Amino acid sequence: MATAAVVKGLEGVVAANSGICWIDGYAGVLAYRGIDIHELAEQSTFEETTCLLWHGRLPDRTQLDEFTQKLIVARRLPSEIFDLFRSVPKSATPMEVLRTAVSALSFYDPDESAVDHDSNVRKSFALTAQLAMLVAAYDRIRKGNAVIEPDPSLSHAANFLWMLHGTKPIPAATNAFDMALILHADHELNASTFAARVIAGTMADMHSAITGAIGALKGPLHGGANEAVMKMLFEIGKSGGDPVDYVKALLAQKKKVFGFGHRVYRTEDPRATHLRKMSEQLSKESGNTKWFDMSRRIEEFVKVEKKLNANVDFYSASTYTTLGIDLDLFTPIFAVSRIAGWTAHVIEQLDDNRLIRPRAEYTGPEYPVKYVPIDHR
Ligand SMILES: CC(C)(COP(=O)(O)OP(=O)(O)OC[C@H]1O[C@@H](n2cnc3c(N)ncnc32)[C@H](O)[C@@H]1OP(=O)(O)O)[C@@H](O)C(=O)NCCC(=O)NCCS
Structure with missing residues (x-):
């Protein structure tokens, strides 16, 4: 049976009816x-x-x-x-x-x-x-x-x-x-x-x-990106270097900047709008705006340089840190909400169940390949 053209990563594929x-x-x-x-x-x-x-x-x-x-x-x-x-x-x-x-x-x-x-x-x-x-x-x-x-x-x-x-x-x-x-x-x-x-x-x-x-x-x-963002901010903080130089170096190595880009959004992720505001407010109230300021500079640079917007994970990193939450709890906390x-x-x-069972486009050796007994290989 012929299969439809493969869409890598199922981008844009509609796989369910949902009212949620x-x-x-x-x-x-x-x-x-x-x-x-x-x-x-x-x-x-x-x-x-x-x-x-x-x-x-x-x-x-x-x-x-x-x-x-x-x-x-x-x-x-x-x-x-x-x-x-x-x-x-x-x-x-x-x-x-x-x-x-x-x-x-x-x-x-x-x-x-x-x-x-x-x-x-x-x-x-x-x-x-x-x-x-x-x-x-x-x-x-x-x-x-x-x-x-x-x-x-x-x-x-x-x-x-x-x-x-x-x-x-x-x-x-x-x-x-x-x-x-x-x-x-x-x-x-x-x-x-x-x-x-x-x-x-x-x-x-x-x-x-x-x-x-x-x-x-x-x-x-996916959810692990919020931890990756904070690791990056900590690393920049520890080195004392410039956040933009750090990100430039990442991009020069063709690496991703965690907390940016999205499969679905082509404009600002509406969740990031609130998290940015929240991160700014909490950091000002706490008297330490270091992580927020660093995040803002990175965001401005990545937006111009790569035309990528911050996603939900970018400002949740500095928000949780300002709330006194350890870095390795960020993704578990995502689960506490996403549940x-x-x-x-x-x-x-x-x-309204039906088994979800798609097909794969076969790219292996052409059928039929003859089975060779082990003593003859
Ligand atoms: C979210 C994500 C997985 C979406 O992936 P996707 O739809 O498969 O998009 P791709 O990874 O194919 O990216 C498309 C292009 O944008 C670039 N890009 C996407 N996100 C990027 C990022 N965060 N940093 C640098 N480049 C990025 C890719 O390198 C690729 O460029 P190319 O076409 O020149 O190869 C991707 O943006 C990403 O890895 N972001 C970082 C992780 C992250 O923050 N995840 C949380 C999502 S809420």
Whole structure:
């Protein structure tokens, strides 16, 4: 059977019907369930946005209270997960630990293999609450600190910062982090979401789909880019050199500048607009604008030199650093937010499932090649 022409990297290929997220890459529009990301970033909360992604519309006050309560009740981890955290090698990165822990959580799910709608929604509450707990708890354990119990009086964003730092966050930090969670919550068929849908499409369970998604997010071309950006800023800071010279040298070696470019956007990534503002505001408030200033100079240069715009990962790096978050937690934190979108897509996929199984254009030796027994080779 003849196959269609191959589009490398599936660029522009439409692979699913979805009512969750809409992007216009030329106009720089991103909308969840039709609502512009700018309105959500400025007026919504992570809880409300997650409810919107899962259920398709904004909740009224009673529905939001109920939703928030369910998320709070779901803040529980089996004790075996803490034992797992204490047993991993010191060299394990938080992203590897997160991937392994999410997979391990399926052992303790009462209905691990169920893929019906209600089970998927229940698992979505559990995993959304748990991912934040996993990231915070592992960071505490690896640093020899006591694990902090979640505080039911705190929002998802505030509770994460509380469990991570062991101090109640100031409103400005909570608001900034909440906005970062909203901005990262979904992005149509990005690589990790597509991976989740492919896995869910086999009728495998939610934990398998999310474990696979975390694996896909880890790469520096996807979610791992925020860590790569901060590594670059730290390296420039340490050397004391000029940021533009550093980037010029990268480009001269035909290397990529992490935090720039996008498969879909041909104009500014609307999430970067908010993160730039947030990074500037937080750094001014903290009295240290070094990372923001450096980022701004790099952005201006790359925009002129390569006609590339900053993406979501570029300013999230300096934002998280200013919030006192360690570099190797940046990508796990991306997962703490993107779990909302991954689960929304798994629910949608399984509500109207068909196995996702494309074809490959064969480029190997021409058929038939004769099998040569080993003694005659
Ligand atoms: C996001 C990304 C993977 C999109 O990839 P893509 O759609 O496959 O685009 P390509 O990698 O084919 O890039 C197209 C061209 O732009 C260049 N380019 C793209 N992003 C670049 C970057 N960040 N730095 C330097 N050059 C870049 C490529 O080198 C390529 O140039 P060429 O045609 O001369 O070979 C890519 O822009 C990238 O690697 N960015 C850095 C990683 C990153 O920030 N990822 C997070 C995305 S939100």
